[in-house]
Amino acid sequence: MKHFMRLLTQLFLFLSCKYLRQGRKFLVRKLTGRCELQRICYNNKSGAHRTLKIESSLKFSKSELLQSAVIVHPDSVEKTIDDIMTLKKIDPDINPQLGISLQASLLQIVGYHKLMAEVEKLRREPYDCNNPEHEEMLVKLWKALRPESPLTGRISKQWMEIGFQGSDPKTDFRGMGLLGLHSLLYFAEHDQAAALQVLHDSLQPKHRKIAKEEASKMSKAEWDKKSFEKAIGYSFAIVGINITDLAYTLLVNGALKTHLYNVAPEIPNMVHFQQTFSYLMQEFHRFWTEEDPCDIMEFNRVRNKFYKRILTQLKDPDMVLCPHFTASDLHLITL
Numbered sequence: 001m002k003h004f005m006r007l008l009t010q011l012f013l014f015l016s017c018k019y020l021r022q023g024r025k026f027l028v029r030k031l032t033g034r035c036e037l038q039r040i041c042y043n044n045k046s047g048a049h050r051t052l053k054i055e056s057s058l059k060f061s062k063s064e065l066l067q068s069a070v071i072v073h074p075d076s077v078e079k080t081i082d083d084i085m086t087l088k089k090i091d092p093d094i095n096p097q098l099g100i101s102l103q104a105s106l107l108q109i110v111g112y113h114k115l116m117a118e119v120e121k122l123r124r125e126p127y128d129c130n131n132p133e134h135e136e137m138l139v140k141l142w143k144a145l146r147p148e149s150p151l152t153g154r155i156s157k158q159w160m161e162i163g164f165q166g167s168d169p170k171t172d173f174r175g176m177g178l179l180g181l182h183s184l185l186y187f188a189e190h191d192q193a194a195a196l197q198v199l200h201d202s203l204q205p206k207h208r209k210i211a212k213e214e215a216s217k218m219s220k221a222e223w224d225k226k227s228f229e230k231a232i233g234y235s236f237a238i239v240g241i242n243i244t245d246l247a248y249t250l251l252v253n254g255a256l257k258t259h260l261y262n263v264a265p266e267i268p269n270m271v272h273f274q275q276t277f278s279y280l281m282q283e284f285h286r287f288w289t290e291e292d293p294c295d296i297m298e299f300n301r302v303r304n305k306f307y308k309r310i311l312t313q314l315k316d317p318d319m320v321l322c323p324h325f326t327a328s329d330l331h332l333i334t335l
Contacts, residue, residue: 035088041101048261048317051105055257058109063087070109074267077106104266111267112260116251118270122179123248127170129154134178137185138169144188145199145236162199163236172241179248180241186274187240187281194278198236198285205231206289232293239299243284246307247277250314258314259321279321280310 034042036057044050058066065087072080081102085092092099128134135154142151145162152158157167164172173180188195250256251273259276260268287306293299313319 035090037084037088037102038090038095038098041098041105046101046104048258048319050101051108051261052257052317054102054105055109069106071113072106072110074107074110074114077103077110080106107266108261108264108268111264111269112257115260115268115270115273119179119248119251119273122182123177125178127173127178127181129168129170134181137181141181141185141188144185144192145195159237161203163202163234163238163240165235165238169237172238176241176244176248180244183244183247183274183277184237184240187278190274191278191282194282198281201285201289202233202236202239205233231289232295232298234288234296234299239284240281242303243280244277246303246310247273247280249307250276250310255311255314258317258319262318262320276321283310 037054040050040053040057044053055070058069061067065083069080069084081099082092084102085095085099090098127138139151142159142162146158149158149161155167159167159169166172176183247256256276260272264272284303284306287309288302291298291302291305293302310321313321
């Protein structure tokens with residue numbers, strides 16, 4: 001009985017909210033002379049502020065045309081805008097800016113869905129050592145991270161120098177497929193100085209910094225031992241594949257919409273995703289250093305804490321995960 005009453009209450013609340021929202025929209029339109037999409041476009045600045053509200057308005061509309069607008073092909077966006085203007089009885093000559101704003105936001109929305117499909121396709125494609133393109137990418141990764149050290153062979157313990165688990169890197173790409181390799185290679189080639197620095201620090205972590213409070217509680221023998229103890233490093237490539245998974249999760253659960261709607265003037269693409277990965281790699285490295293874990297077994301704890309921090313940041317509609325990229329890539333970022 002209690003379960004039935006709970007369900008009945010939830011149903012009542014759902015219907016109340018639904019019809020109250022529709023009634024409110026009708027009343028506000030009569031008072032302002034503008035539909036909800038017009039009010040959103042005119043009262044919100046471009047980027048995540050506007051696009052997130054437009055996306056929500058379209059999804060929860062009772063019109064099938066508006067609901068389907070968020071999943072149309074990018075080439076159909078202009079026609080979709082015309083259909084929306086006709087449905088809402090809005091004269092485009094009197095409201096020219098509305099069409100422009102709607103188009104920019106709709107391109108971001110459908111572009112995000114397109115980007116998810118592209119990322120998912122790469123994630124599902126396994127590394128194939130018989131594919132020359134896959135092998136070429138792997139060799140390029142080595143050359144970018146170890147430019148002074150020739151690779152002695154395709155199967156070699158040298159791969160462990162850049163953070164793979166064994167002598168054949170292909171086994172480490174099982175979780176993220178080609179997406180992991182694409183992300184690592186982009187970071188290594190497009191922000192090489194930062195990638196080399198992160199790799200260097202992961203292999204040769206600095207000595208621990210001991211707080212005064214901690215030092216005051218130590219005996220001389222403990223101090224002598226602790227003062228020369230190094231911080232914990234990590235496997236660069238393995239962590240890179242793990243951070244690829246983190247970026248992928250943020251994309252799929254929609255958290256990255258805030259960032260991508262703010263940096264992509266129109267359609268978010270794979271470059272934006274790869275830049276985001278490069279930023280996350282550098283930020284995770286800083287976070288790992290700040291956390292100063294006692295051993296590598298703390299990796300999951302540190303990663304989860306880092307993930308929660310990024311999620312919190314992305315709740316701010318003004319948030320932009322500003323990548324630290326080379327000057328040649330800065331034209332791709334619109335702040």
